[in-house]
Amino acid sequence: MTQKTRSQRHQKQATPRRPLTMALPLAGAAMMVTPMVVDVSQQVSADEVGYSQAQQLINQIGPSASQIADQYDLYASVMIAQALLESGNGGSTLSSAPYYNLFGVKEYHGGPSVWLSTQEYLNGQWVTMSEPFRQYNSYYESLVDHANVLVSQGAMTGQPRYAGSFKRNAPSYYEATAALTGRYATDPTYGQKLNWLIQNYQLTQYDTGSSYVEATPVVEETATQSAQAAVQTTSGTTYTVVEGDSLWSIAQKYNVSLDDLIAKNNISGNLIVVGQQLTL
Structure with missing residues (x-):
């Protein structure tokens, strides 16, 4: 089965990642009327199935997202919207169990993966090739990894590649999708597709007020967890990952470089789990 992925994606620092493409209804397109009788029941049924499948995925990942x-x-x-677009409304093989890869993330570092055919948009045309895709244990892991990619810093600039999509920089989701177009994905209509999905499925209901505070990441943890999280050892400082943590928030909290944190702990794909010991 062919897994369509986007035309440009970054793994960790510089590995390309690509999304699925999706056909959108043409605004203002007219229906050609002919004398013949057309049975539209099958088309209506297919549309209903697609909508139901998309809504099911939204219900599953919405609260976590x-x-x-x-x-x-x-x-x-x-x-x-990116998850819907890149997973074919949750119907792709890659996004289903046991892979749970919603965003077509590639795996080039020896982690759990599955090889699938993919269509890459190269030099103005679609090319079919086989690529290794990352395997997750849940949709939650896939969402966290995707968020880490969006906030990760470029190796050369030291700045987040997709800062234009952050709430503090984008007054609305329109600006966020525009910032991703041509940067996260080379598809010139990428932002339009995301906007259509957001509007069609009323996805703004999942948006909340920004929790960003300069140099003070929000990490939910109990007083006991906070006291036990960072421990001095003879070899340096270690940190125990608690629920709600991300590599970015830990790096900001302890004033360390995100790249150094990843390198010191030999982390692949920016994934961390509760209870994991990190060297700071």
Whole structure:
């Protein structure tokens, strides 16, 4: 089965990642009327199935996307729309169990993966090729990894590649999707597709107020967890990951470089789990 992915994606620092494409209804398109009788029941049924499938995925990931996006200063509506677009409304093989890869993330670092055929948009045309795609244990892991990619810093500039999509920089999701177009994806209509999905499925209901505070990431943890999180050892400082943590928030909290944190702990794909010990 062919897995369509987007035309430009970044893994960790510079690995390309690509999304699925999606056909959108043409605004103002007229229906050609002919003398013949046309049975539209099959088309209506197919449309209903597609809508139902998309809504099912939205119901599954919406609450988690809202929580994660708020923590990372992102628009949940944009994140969910990207998941719908790149997973074919949740119907692609890659986005289904046991892979749970909603965003077509590639795996080039030896982690759990599956090889699938993919269509890449190269030099103005679609080319079919086989690529290794990352495998997750849940949709939640896929969403967290995606958020980490959006806030990750470029190796050369030291600045977030997709800062234009952050809430503090984008007054609305329109500006966020525009900032991703031509940068996260080379498809010139990428933002239009995301906007259509956001409007059609009313995804702004999952957006919340920005929780971003300069140099003070929001990390939900109990007093006990906070006291036990950072521990001095003979070799340096270690940190125990708690629920709600991200590599970005930990790096900001302890004033360390995100790249250094990833390198010191040999982290692949920016994934961390609760209880994991990190060297600071």
